[in-house]
Amino acid sequence: MLAGYLLGDGPAWMGIEPLDEVAGLGAELAGRLSRLLDTLEHHWQQSRQDASAREWQQRFTQLLDNLFAPVDETDQTLDAGLRDALNDWLAACAEADFDSTLPLTVARRPLLDALNAESLSQRFMAGRINFCTLMPMRAIPFRHVCLLGIKDGDYPRQQQPMDFDLMRQWGNYRPGDRSRRDDDRYLFLEALLSARDSLYISWTGRNVRDNSERPPSVLVAQLCDHINQRWHADQGEPVDALTVAHPLQPFSARYFFHTEQDAANDIQLNESLHTYANEWRALHDGQATRVSNDQPLPPLDSDEPITCAALGRFLKQPVAHFFEQRLKARLKQQRQVLDDSEPFAFDGLQRFQLQDQLLSVALRAGPEHAGGAMTEAMNRLAGSGDLPLAPFDEGSRDSLLMPLSQPLEQYFALLADSGAPQPQQEIRLSAGPLQLEDWLTDLRGSAANAQRLVLHTGKLKERFDKLTRDWTLHLAACAAGHPLNTHIQGQDGRITLPHLNRSDAQHCLDQLGHAWQQALCEPLPIACATAFAWLKGEEKDNGDNEARKVFESGFMHTGEQDKEPAIARAWADFDSMLAARHGDDSAFAYWTEQLYAPLYQHAQWSEHGDN
Structure with missing residues (x-):
């Protein structure tokens, strides 16, 4: 972290990869962490050496001064108790004329005993309302006594017996032996005797999963039985009137x-x-004013232009578009959880992110230096901890680099045949009710036969949902009068988007623009990957079944509904989404034809080695 503050994203310094995220206020936190580590190392080095009792007392006192700062009364009481324990220990050693050196394992005992000691001077009557656990010798009268969480299984408390505990073995119990359950029964009786005006007992009476009834503690059940036996009510049991x-x-x-x-x-x-x-x-x-949820929201007027990237995001997640753009609610949350064990392999997301970094480095280096640049990038990833430690890193390097060699080779070959780069072109046009503004970059070749090359990290076969951003940019270029051919290279092959005539491209953009506006009024009954599966299945008159397999989760398969929380929030299952209507037709089929059918029909797939 300190190297990242000094060097930024520069090269490694003495084999240490800098963390370039440390800047601004993060640098102050890194400095505090550095001082803490230095202080801990200093005390660790001192603790490794044997010393006399007075020297240990000075070391522990310095440790408390350097690492702990009491902020409230509880901290001050604990700090004073530790210092008093050290002084008492030093006085005992002086009284016994003991001046030999001691190791840390012996000198630490006074502090540990002070921490583990149970103090009888803890404040019980702290105010008008007292919170405490059920403990003996506290049968002090109170006007109101409330017992919380007295549910079955939690009270009386259950204690796991030790292997050497003879009192817990069958047949070895003797009168007078202590029992935790009997102690808890006595504490419960003390709490009953302490109440003068009212006694309040609560427990969780319903299961949080299936709402089934859950019994209270056996002590509460016995109390209820006793009340039902001794008292009577006009209707039902007396306990029912009290519960x-x-x-x-x-x-x-x-x-x-x-x-x-x-x-x-x-x-x-x-x-x-x-x-x-x-x-x-x-x-x-x-x-209260009742609102019908069946009616869509009124249209949203906005003159702000959009980009092809925003239109591509809408095409990939049309349901999330309603929640994020109209309701300003992002349902999909990124949770970063630290691993409990050291990883020796990559999951799908980690593999994609690392290979994407390697491809970015290779593209910047060019075809002649791509191999060396990727090797250097792998060394940096290993130094930063993104790869498993040696000797498991060699297999990880091969698993990351080998799938990238062939697509990189084909991409650079296509790049050499596509011609010289063109200057960037600005696009300004309408997409139905929307205004579209963007820039065309990475164009190569002549103006009459422009080529746009894209290198994708993952696999592309039958993954049309990965093409939404490139498709919207392709439509915008063709509608603006640029005859563009887009080539998208993946690990398993290439997808080509041939140029469209200007009117067809503008018609597709208009459909996307109207769908954008409608998606701001209500969640559309559509899902991207599910729609493409439906189009493929319709070729064999099996569209609904193929779409259902992609939408719903199954064995070793996570459905699109579970991947996208917005879809799960809007549509409970595939049947409810399929039941939505657009006029007399199925709304799912209508929006599939409007949004995804042009891309499905226009994309051309070619395997490795095909011309």
Whole structure:
């Protein structure tokens, strides 16, 4: 990190790869971490040497001064206790005339004993409301006693017996032996005797997964049985009149008035329910304005131009477009979780990201120096920790580089045959109700036969969903009057997009523009990969089944619905999405023909070695 602050993204320094993310406020954090590591190393070096009791007392005191700063009363009490323990230990050594040197394993005992000691001077009566665990010798009268979380399995507490505990072995129990369950039963009785005005006991009465009923602790059940045996009620059991079942949500109608089901079960059920969320009362009283969710939102007027990249993102994720652009809600969250074990192989995303970096380095270096540049980049990745440690890194290097050799060779060969680079061209045109503005770059050859070359990291066969951005840029170029041929090279072959005449390209852009506006009003019943699977299946009159396989998850397969949270939020399953209508036709089939059929029909696939 310090090398990254000094060198940025420069080359390695003395075999250390700089982390170029350290800058600004991050540099201050890196400096604090550096000082902490230096301090820890200093005390570690001192602790490796034996010393007398007075020297250990000075070392531990310096350690507390350097690494710990008490901020509240609890920290100050703990710090004072540790220092008092050191002073008492030093006084005991002086009283015994002990001045021999001690190792760390012996000198640390006073501190560890002070940390593990249970203090009887902890504050119990801290205020008008006291929170504590059930402990003996606390049967002090209180007006109200509340026992929380008294559910089955948690109380009485269960203790795993030790192998050498003879009292826990069958047949070895003797009268007077301590039992944790009996102790907890006594503590529960003490809590009952401490309550003067009211006793409140709560537990989780419903399963969070299937809403099935869950029993309370066996002690609570015995208390309920005792109440039912000693007292009587006019209707039902006495415990039923004392028990309140709270609804799961704060906006439940049971908090505000009796429902018909409650009235049939118990007229007095809701008198004990109370909520502070009074903002929901208007909803149940019929005063809130009701909105029909079946109607789309009104159109959104915006004069801001869009780019081909934005149009390509919409084409790939039309449902997420509604949530992100209209509702400003990003449902797909990036979660970075640290691995619990050292990785020795790459998952799909890591492999793609590393190969994408290698291809970027090779393209910048050119065909003559691509191999050396990729080897140097691999060394940097190994130094930065992105590759497994030796000797497992050799296999990782081969698995990353070998799939890239053939597509790189074909890309550079196509680059040499495509002609000289062209200057970038600006595009300004309309796409239905939208204004499209972008720049055409990476064009080669003559103006009458322009070529655009794209090197893709992954595989492309039957992966039309990876072509959405290049397709929108291809349409914009053809609609602007540039006869463009786009070649997209992948690891397993090449996809070519031949030029379209100007009117056809403009018609496709207009369809995308109108779909963009409609997708801002409601989630479209469409999914990108599912739509392409439907088009392929329709060639054999099996479109619905093929689309369902891609949309829904199966064995060793994650469906598009589970990959994209926006689709799962809008459409519960494939049948609900397929049931949506556009006039008299299926909305899924309509939007598939409007958005994805032109790309599916226009793309030309060629394997490695095909001309």
